Amino acid sequence: MSDQLHEIQQNGAHVELVRWLTSGVFTWQWWFLLAGLIVPWIILLKLIDRKRAHVIWFYGLMILIITSFTDDLGAEIGTWVYPIKLVPYSLISFPFDFSVVPVAQMLIFQYFRSWKKFLIALLIQxxxxxxxxxxxxxxxxxxxxxxxxxxxxxxxxxFTGSLTKAFVNYWTPKKSNSLNP
Structure with missing residues (x-):
């Protein structure tokens, strides 16, 4: 039984690689995904508040972990699929989980320190x-x-942004993150 499962898995991996090579990689959507992975980090590196960087990175890491876990779970149970992927063997969307969402929420966390302003910005995002x-x-x-x-x-x-802000506020010293003006 184990050998049969391994063979099925190997065949599926081969089919996925062929599909990715013939209809995914280097399409305009693939380039869009690549830009979605790189551009947000360039923007963040130019805009990040260096004095609060450690707290902002901590917040972003928490968002990244939650987002990638949720994305993997949703893809694993078939709630969504990624017909065009940045890499062939992945259930998750790297640009979404590792760049677009964490960076957007990191910038909101950085610029909107009070809960009221943070929630308004988060709602808009x-x-x-x-x-x-x-x-x-x-x-x-x-x-x-x-x-x-x-x-x-x-x-x-x-939910993710609010829960993460509450978590980071609780676990970081007040004097180092200056979350409440």
Whole structure:
């Protein structure tokens, strides 16, 4: 039985590689994904508050962990798939999980320190990502949803950002992060 499962897995990996090589890599969508992985980090490196960088990076790491775990879970159970991927063997979307979402939320965390301003900015980011960015990604064919809605994503962004801010506020010394002006 174990040998049969291994053979099925090897065949599936080969099919995925061929599919990626013939219809994924170097398409305009693939270049879009590559830019989505690189450009946000360039922006962050230019804008990050060096005095608070350690707290901002901590916040971003928490967002990255939550987002990549959630993305992996959703892909594993078939809630969404990525027809065009940056790399062939991955259930997750690297640009989304490792760049776009963490960097956007890190910048919100940096610039909007009070809870009220943070939540307003997070609400705007969630609306843009869920109701503009995700429909564009579906249209572009970089993601396909099965039972997932943009409204769920909207709530996810708000929940994740808020929970992470509360966690970081609790676990970092007040004098080093200056979260409350």
């Amino acid at each position: 969630a609306m843009i990502f869920a109701f503009i960015g995700e429909p564009f990604s579906v249209w572009a064919g970089t993601i396909t949803y099965y039972g997932w809605t943009y409204y769920y994503s909207f709530l996810y962004y708000i």
